[in-house]
Amino acid sequence: MKFKNFFFRSVSITGVPIFGLLILIVALFQFVVPIFNATVGDYITNLVPVLLLTVGAAIVIIGGSIDLSIGTVCGLSAGITMWTLASGLPTALSILLGVATGTFFGLLNGFLITKFGINDFIATLATLNISGGLLIVLSQATELYGAESEFFTSLVYGSFFGIPTSFFIAGAIILLMQFLLLKTILGRRIFAMGNSGAAANVAGINVRNVKLATFVLSGTLAGCAGVLLASRLGGVQAFLGLGYEFTAIAGAVVGGVSLAGGRGSAAAALAGGLFIGTLAQGLQLIGVEPIFFGIVSGLALIIGVIFDQKIQDIGQLRSRFDSRVLAQPPRKEGDHG
Amino acid sequence: MSFPTALSTTRSAPIILDIRQISKSYQGVAALENASLQVRKGEIHAVLGGNGAGKSTLIGILSGVTQPDSGEFLLEGSALAPRNPRDAIKSGITTIYQELSLVPALTTLENIFLGRELIIERAGMKVLLDRKKMKNEVIELAQIFGISKDELDIPISEFGALKKKVIEIVKALTFDARILILDEPTSGLEEEERLHLFDHMRNLRSRGVGLIWVTHHLDELHGLADVATIFRDGRTLESLNLENSTVGEITNLMFGIQSNEAGLRTKNDRLQKDDKSNRPEVLSLHAVSRAGVLRDISFSLHAGEVIGISGLAGAGRTELARVIMGIDTRTSGQIFLKGKEVNFKSSAFAYKAGIAMLPEDRKQLGIISGLSVAENISISNLSSVSRFGFIISRKKERELATKYKEILSIRTPSVNQKINNLSGGSQQKAIVARCLNSKPSVLIIDEPTQGVDVAAKTEVHELIRDFTSKGGAAIVIASEIQELLELSHEILVLRNGSIVGRIENVQNSIEKSRVVEIKAEVLALSAGKRLKNEI
């Protein structure tokens, strides 16, 4: 009974069901395609930048907004890093500039949204175009490859105990974000704002600053992702990052981060991002023809989210306290007619 | 034990709604157990009970939002089981909900006819809305309630809170209902508007409509309601003939013997007031204005003092609070806090400086619904539960919340409970806890007891008095003049964003005659402009 309650309570935590599903499909793929485990290292290395974007997207979404610019900002950051490296700047400075590019766009987004009151969708769609356009201009003006820094390539290609360095870097960043969201004052304020911006505003939270902070965080994460992507690729071309924003947002949502705001975590987003990535990887290894890919992945996305929702619902119901105060009818947010 | 006699049989009107043994439970917890009551034709039937007593569940079942587990109800003799609100409305049961159920994007007219639009027939096709006919049908009633013809075409979002409520009532009155359920219809309404509404309720009664009236305001019952049914713990206790029962008896029934005195502790233990000049000034406003909303507001608030703000909704009461808090910016004027001029850019700074606010709309602006009780309490002063100034300690947070839970007797099994699962009164107390935890020197309270049952209301009043007795100062905004009289030392009356009257030394005027006098005075002051308009 105790175990049962523990079980239901844990599956009601955002991200846990999808994590379970992730383990399930990993096992399934391993069974169907025995070489699956041999490819895991490579595919996660490829996935790392997108995972960082997913976590960034999650932070903004938890705060009740959306950031469409992360994909191209990540691309631009990669471009800036590569450009500065190739033109001979010290590695550390280049990395810093790459990350700063992301932070800058985060700030820009935040200002447009909080100071000018521009709708977040449009504002970040605009900066999506602007950052993507800047990368095109940059890549037209100069060749974005040929960095000679060993330290830089070691960001991704180096390894500790056989595990790629980028895992540690991304792991540390994601862990930090998880900590920030769940354990710090800022994190709590982000959740409060996402749950109810108006109430948070009345309750003494500087909603503008907190919102700004979420965009700066997601921009900075996009910058970090860009640096890792540049290190991973060794070269950057004009359209890098375009379209990553949808993968990232989808990953976060699959992980249980609610687009309505106020629900989710970095770990949940990570689980969602890994789920989508693993699914694609596994399907490729099984040898699903690319023309069937859209249908299969669409179906999997739907099943994944339904599974996540249902399991969480069950978990929440079963682990509820038996109490009079709960006797009021639960208010249904979702619409079932 | 002698309870007042059950419903007398002198009223011989036929029963139109007969509720028989209805039960409903959620996840094994009973919300209603064998609830029964009968509503007669042309009867105002009050439904009373504390928060969580099962009234909302009954309304849900009658209006088709939820379905009962067992039991049935008959409308004019035939069994009814509405599967959705549409069914219920079609059968003649209409509900006005406590929360505004208007749609902001739609116009007044569209709102009134939402779901029952009149359609014009053109070329055999029934597609187009017949706005003209709809207007004609509603205009008479609308004008009675002060809604002009032009206002019928304006989106609801452009109106203030009061107008919205009136529109909602007009909407309900246009329904051809045999049973009309009014869930806290007077909440947020001004005194005068209440009387207006009561007239209409009487009017409806004389037309033979059965009214089910859910209310916390026991003082409104007498002279209006014919019968009252009391709910406690999901059961129907008693149907009282109101001619033979007193408020005291009803309260006893509602809360059991323990909370016998609840709801009646008013004037006796009011704070003793010293001479104002002996106390330090905490907050003062000098000619504060906000374009179009507030004009030249000046007053000063001293430690231990409560200033009440009266006025019609839309007169600038809430707006004043928001400007003081820095949620909205002021266009001119100065605000001094403890002698220093302040200019808060957001409420965060106000909290830091020592001003806390308990907002009006609890559901939208008060509670942060996804968070737990503990998280809701700590949110305005997170550093009080933090280590190193930025890491939140769950343990400290729990302890803090548990402390407040006990002090304020917040009814929740655990402080980790999501706040939306609590009753309205407990939610309100949790927000009080939040304010107190920010260690404010000034507390701004907007409609302290809206949607809160009588017992909780007294408790909230107690908390405010306790706060000021320890040297805090408070601004209380309330529609009920009675409430202001019970709490405040001075009352400011707002109209159109300006202070149009001050009633000082409320403290010393507790004689009943004086109370009535003040009420009349406040009413006249706040309504003055509107009366002129109508003439």
Next chain:
Amino acid sequence: MANQRFNISMKKFLSDPILGVIILLLLVGGVASFTVEVFFTLQNFTNFLSGSYFVMLLAMGMTVVLISGGIDLSIGAVMALCAGIVAKLALQGMSVPLVIVCALAVGAFVGCLNGLLVTVVGLPDFIATLAMSAFATGILFIWTKGTPIVGYMDETYKQIGGLAPIYREVTVPMVIAIVVAFALGAMLKKTKFGVHLFSVGSNRLATRQSGINVTNIRILAYVISGVCAALSGIIMAGRNTTVPPDLGGGYEVLAIAAALIGGASLMGGRGRILGAILGEVVLAMTINIINLLGVPSSYQKIFIGGILLLAVLVNQLVISSRTKILMRSTNKK
């Protein structure tokens, strides 16, 4: 009394969401007509408008969904899928009206699926329609095996695609866009369904309590956007003269942008058909001006981003000045 009436109509005018986009249009158009001589010519306008009718249709459908409080990311893919159906069936010799009916039916069907996923299954609209987009694209890929469908074009499809006019400057897409605009505009303003649509988007709970079947309304909103996407696809099949499998990529974002510029809100309950049309005109005009000015294509994206920001900033400005004007008028009272 007259003063009050004036105030009310003033209020109505000033709070109209399309005011901003009109000002923007005049602004951008004004600047362009001074800097590019050929800009302000009938030919140029018919030119760039003819390339925007299909996006207009998408934006109109999107507006309906946005008003209902949802979002439809599948419309680009659905447009492509329907274009594929037109091409494929036309190739098999099916008559034009029948082809069109089939495409519309598919659009409506996909829209209905979207609606069911969002309402009955209860998926987040973002995910449901994103998945549907993957589905639709996938079906088109399987169908075409990655190769464009060609060889279905004839004079009729040229006309449908707007490549050949039916009378002077009048083209079929123009007529379709106008008819749909009026139909949807009237639907929103003058019918029960229109009122309910705004109602659902603005306050879903209250709408349900009013006895309105919210689920049906929401599903129907997606069906309408599906049908709009199908119409757009029919035009696209004619205009593009081939149907490559990746035809629809990215048009949904354009449609959302157009709808938002035109005053719709992602929160639901707001939006205007005319706004969506003007929003798309702003976007199309931007590309047109870029091309006419000869802006190097590498700067195009930055330019588009800038215009988007300008669009919302102007809107913002209009809103704030409106508040000021309204305040002044109330203060005078």
Next chain:
Amino acid sequence: MKSTIKTKTLVLAVIASLVTLTMTGSAANAIGTLKQDALTGTSATVDTAATDAAIRKLVNGRTIKLGFAPPILSEAYTIAQQGAWNQMKDYETRYGVKWVWTEEAPLNNAHSGVETTGFIQNYVAKKYDAVFVCSAAPAAVMQQLYKQGSAKGVEFYQFNSTEQLNQKSQATDATAGLSSVSNISYDNRWQSGALAAQYIAKELKGKGEIIMILGPAGSDWTKLREQGFRAVIKKFPGLKIVGAADGGYVRDKGLTAAADLLTKYPKINAIYGENEDMALGASAAIDAARLKHWDGKSGIITIGADGLVSGMDEIRKGNLTATVNVGYADMGRTMIRTMFAHKVLGMDVAKFIRVPTVIVDKSNVDIFQSQIKAELATKVKY
């Protein structure tokens, strides 16, 4: 023993000459893919039966696993794939090779191409024998992947790529800095962009105004073709490029861009559409503007590049003046031949194999259209 050596030598000699022929890229060879080429042995003079038997013995019924990673699913790559399949079928019947063929392509954003890196890693993990890659991913990362994959025994062949941009001189380094075994493509500058410009110059007799509809800014293909095109135009003082716009490689955007430019420059003589889809869009824009298509003397020349079935039809109808046929089917066949020569027969293959390209207009459209149609008609599938 001796005989086998002899046979082997013979086989090698024959193949060597063949491959050389392929790589020199004579025009005859382009058409040769249609006919049975020298290896198939229908020639009156060369009997290849013995060679076939020897290769069959060498192959010994083995299975060769091939990966095919185009940047996107499109008609061009479908034709290339069909060409490859036809060649594979040929080898299968003659040498008894069994094939496994797996295609992986990103469904959208062809120009980002980072997805391809994942595909390649998967091919390596699955121990494929050879992988044909065309990707817009940065050259540096692809080379790195090829290097890692090669170490595990997987051979990489680039096709239709833009390696011209990144290749170094072969004067001192035979690999030219590339880790792919071979690069089977055409030179986008001189075999596509320049050809189009030469055709325009010839038709217009060195005098006239031109507008360009370019692919998306930032694309390597765009960059190279524009470079070649401009280089040739520069040589003709009478020719002037008056405007350019982004057509995003798709027909609809090509149409819009061309329509805009035609409004501003209604008197131009030629439109260079950097691929066929955009050129066809431009052609529609000419119709819409009620301007005249080129009839050999007057009107507007529209020229594209690709060599797709649809384009050929339009040339026949006169809507498209000409196109640069870059021989995708031939490219596909050459990919298989080169891989087979290197992987199975152990031959050295050229680092850069240029498939022949040709300007197709009304005068020669029959030849090249029937060629593509014949390739697509085989219905061979792997």
